Amino acid sequence: MFANFLRTDKTTIERKFSQFSTECKCPYCGTKPEKEVKNKFKCTSCKQIAFVKKVNDKRYFLTEEENIEMINVKEFESVKNRYFNTLVNNGYEQNKLEKDFEKHNILNIDALRDFILTSYNNLISVNSKNAQAKSLIYFAMANFCSKERQEINVYGIQKFAFDFQLKSYSERAELLNYNCDVKIYSYSDRKECSEDHGRTVPYLDMVKNPILPHVGTDRNFLCSCTYSLVAISDENGIFAFNEL
Numbered sequence: 001m002f003a004n005f006l007r008t009d010k011t012t013i014e015r016k017f018s019q020f021s022t023e024c025k026c027p028y029c030g031t032k033p034e035k036e037v038k039n040k041f042k043c044t045s046c047k048q049i050a051f052v053k054k055v056n057d058k059r060y061f062l063t064e065e066e067n068i069e070m071i072n073v074k075e076f077e078s079v080k081n082r083y084f085n086t087l088v089n090n091g092y093e094q095n096k097l098e099k100d101f102e103k104h105n106i107l108n109i110d111a112l113r114d115f116i117l118t119s120y121n122n123l124i125s126v127n128s129k130n131a132q133a134k135s136l137i138y139f140a141m142a143n144f145c146s147k148e149r150q151e152i153n154v155y156g157i158q159k160f161a162f163d164f165q166l167k168s169y170s171e172r173a174e175l176l177n178y179n180c181d182v183k184i185y186s187y188s189d190r191k192e193c194s195e196d197h198g199r200t201v202p203y204l205d206m207v208k209n210p211i212l213p214h215v216g217t218d219r220n221f222l223c224s225c226t227y228s229l230v231a232i233s234d235e236n237g238i239f240a241f242n243e244l
């Protein structure tokens with residue numbers, strides 16, 4: 001239903017890296033190595049270890065501290081791009097997202113993670129009447145939390161996602177006079193999920209006692225199953241025929 005992708009600016013990371021030196025010399029004492037260096041090297045003059053990193057065809061010559069800083073900048077940008085993309089995919093307007101981001105003056109990755117979580121919540125409130133949209137946003141949010149906010153209970157978020165998915169089927173189910181099942185597809189090797197692969201339950205029973213999400217043994221377990229609504233008469237082709 002949403003088909004927006006984040007437009008990314010490839011110069012952002014280079015702008016952030018402009019604080020680092022691209023000149024082939026020791027970042028501690030400025031001594032130039034005798035020959036071209038492509039990897040970490042020990043300065044012949046001050047004996048310090050210099051780090052060499054290649055990004056977008058540019059080589060940077062870094063102190064140990066700058067090297068750590070560069071890793072942090074890269075991680076920050078990669079988390080920002082990845083989850084801003086899922087926010088935009090789920091209907092967050094990119095200009096608004098970027099303006100909100102600038103307004104908060106976010107400089108470290110923990111603040112970035114907080115901002116992303118808040119943005120998912122904003123998106124939920126905007127879509128409060130749309131079960132399908134809410135389901136997709138909660139799935140994205142659960143995925144984000146399992147990777148980036150490990151103190152958060154992912155099961156609770158997935159539970160919302162699956163319950164809203166069932167709710168989003170209600171109109172179609174009513175049209176079929178509730179003569180329909182919910183089928184579970186599992187794409188995981190994990191025992192918790194694969195056991196229920198292909199299982200079907202009448203729609204109204206599933207709504208009353210939803211099976212998904214499965215519970216895993218570890219806190220960050222993500223149930224990777226999905227529901228699908230199937231008309232009970234599918235197998236003899238009656239519904240397929242009627243829809244033509």
Ligand SMILES: [Zn+2]
Nearest residue numbers: 026029043046
């Ligand atoms: Zn040196």
Ligand SMILES: [Zn+2]
Nearest residue numbers: 193214223225
């Ligand atoms: Zn599962």
